[in-house]
Amino acid sequence: MSITVSNISKSYKSVKALENISFNVKEGELFGLIGPDGAGKTTLFRILTTLLIANEGSATVADFDVVIDYKKIRNNVGYMPGKFSLYQDLTIEENLNFFATIFGTTIEENYDLIKEIYVQIEPFKNRRAGKLSGGMKQKLALCCALIHKPKVLFLDEPTTGVDPVSRKEFWDMLKRLQQKGITILVSTPYMDEAALCDRIALIQDGKILQIDTPQAIVKHYPKPIFNVRANNTYQLINSLKAYEHNHSVYPFGEFVHYTDKRADFEREDLIQYLESENLSDIEIEKTLPTIEDTFMELAK
Template sequence: METPIVVQDVHKSFGKVKALHDISFTVNEGELFGLIGPDGAGKSTLFRILTTLLLADKGQATVNGLDVVKDYKAIRKIVGYMPGRFSLYQDLTVQENLDFFATIFNTTVAANYELIEEIYVQIAPFKDRPAGKLSGGMKQKLALCCALVHKPVVLFLDEPTTGVDPVSRKEFWEMLQRLRKKGIAILVSTPYMDEAMLCDRVALIQNGRLLEIDTPQHIIEQYNKPMWAVHAKRMYPLIQDLRSFPETESCYAFGEYLHLTLKHGEADLDKLQAYLQPKGHEEFSMHPIQAGIEDCFMELMKSEKV
C-alpha cells in the first residue's frame, strides 16, 4: 500500500503573492489529517495542487504513490474531492446529482452503497428535492456522498463545515471518523480550531507556511507556559485592565473566560493581584487551565510574525 499523500517542498505563487511556501507533510493510511488555518492561508491552493488542478511552482507531491503532475489522469480516478464552495448542480435533485457523479466515475450508487449508506439514509427523504433547496448541513452531506460514490482511496475535503451550524458540523465530523475507520485517508481543512481536536494529526497553516505538524494532543502538551482563565462580571473593562498590566504577555477572550499568560509565569501573580485589587472587578475569579489548540495556534502565529 502506497502512502496516501506525500508533499515535499511545495511552493506556489500567484504573481507577487506567495500562496504556499515550502510545504512538506505526509498523510498516512487511514489517517484523518486536518489542515487548520484561517481563510487565505493557502489551504485551497494546496488542495488544488494535490487534486491535480493546479501546478506547483516547485517541489513534488504524490497521491497514493502517483505524481500529481505526470499521473494526473490516474489520480483523478482514485480521489474524492469536495471543493471549498458548494459545487453540485443546484437545479438537479439529490438523486440526479448522485447518479450523475456516480456515472462520470464509471460506477453506480448501488455498487458502493455500503460506503455511503449511512449518509445516504439521512438525505434520502429529500431525494426528489433540488440540491439548491437543501439546508447548509444537508448540502454538505450530499456533497460528501457525491465525493464518496466511487469509493475513493483518498478523500480531499476543503472546508466542508464552513458556514454550517454547530449541529450539522458535529454530525459531519462523526461521519468522517467512521469513514476513516474504513481505511480511507482523509485530508480535511477547516478554519474552526475546535475541529482540530477531532483529527489524528493536524498541520497549522498561516500565510502559506506550515507552523506545526503534530497530533493535537502533542501540540497542546508542548505549550509549556502556565495559563489562567479569568472572569469578571464586566469582561471588557477586565480585558483592558489586564492588557495594560505591564507583566501581561497575552490576554485573549475565550468564551466566557479570558485566557491570560504572564511574562514570568506564577512569579507575577502577586503583582497582578496588587494591580487588580483597586480596580474593583465584581465576581472576579481566576484559575489555572491547560491551553487549548487555539491558544497554541495563536502562540505559533505570534512567533511566526516576529
C-alpha cells in the same frame, strides 16, 4: 504514505499562497489542516487534486505524482470543494448517478459506503440540488465524492458556516468513513475540530506553523495559562493588556486567558493590580492550553 507533500510553493502574482510546505499523511489517517481564511488551504487542496500546478516542490497522492500521473489520481480521490459545486438543476439522484457514471460505476456498486449518509437525503431524491438546505447539500456533496470508492478523500472546509449540531454529526460521519479505510485530509477554520483529527497541521499565511497530534501540540505550549475573570470583562481585558508583565491576553469564553512574561508568576501581584484598576470579583485559576491558544502563540 497516502499523501506526501515536499517543499510545495505557489504564488499568484505578488501573493505567496503557499511557502515551502511539507508533510505526509499516512494511510487511513484523518489529517486536519487548521487555519483561517486566506491561509492557503484551498490552494493546497487544488494542487493535491491536480487542478493546479505548484511553482515549486512535488507531491504524491495514493502513490501517484500530482503532475505526471494526474489522471490516475483523479480516479482515486474524492474531492468536496468548499464551494458547493454540484449541478443545481439536477436532482439528488441525478447528481449521484451522474458522478457514478463518470467514474464508470453505479450507485448500487458502492452503496454500502454512502448508505448511512444517503438515507438521510433519500426522501428528497427527486428534489433539485439547488433547492436543498445547506446541510442536505453538504451530505449530497459527500455522497458524490464517495461514490467511486476513493482511496483518499479531500474535504475543504466542509463545516464552515454550519451550526454546532450539524458539525458534530458531520465529524461522526467522517470517523466512520475513516474506519472503512479511507484516508481523509480535511480543512477547517474551527480550532475545536482539530481535536477530532489524528494529526493536524496549523497553517497561516501560506506557512505551516506546526504539525503533530492535537495532544502533543497543546502539550508543547510554552507557558502556564491562567483563566482570569472579574466583574467587567471589557475593563479586565484593557487592564490586563496594560499590565507590564503580560505576555498574552485573549478573551476565551467566559474567561480571559492570560500568560505572564516572568518565570515565577506572582498571582497576588496581579490580584492587587487588578483591584487597583477598580475591578472586583477577581478569580485567577491555572488552566490547560487549547489548540487555539497554541495557534495564537505561534501566529503572534
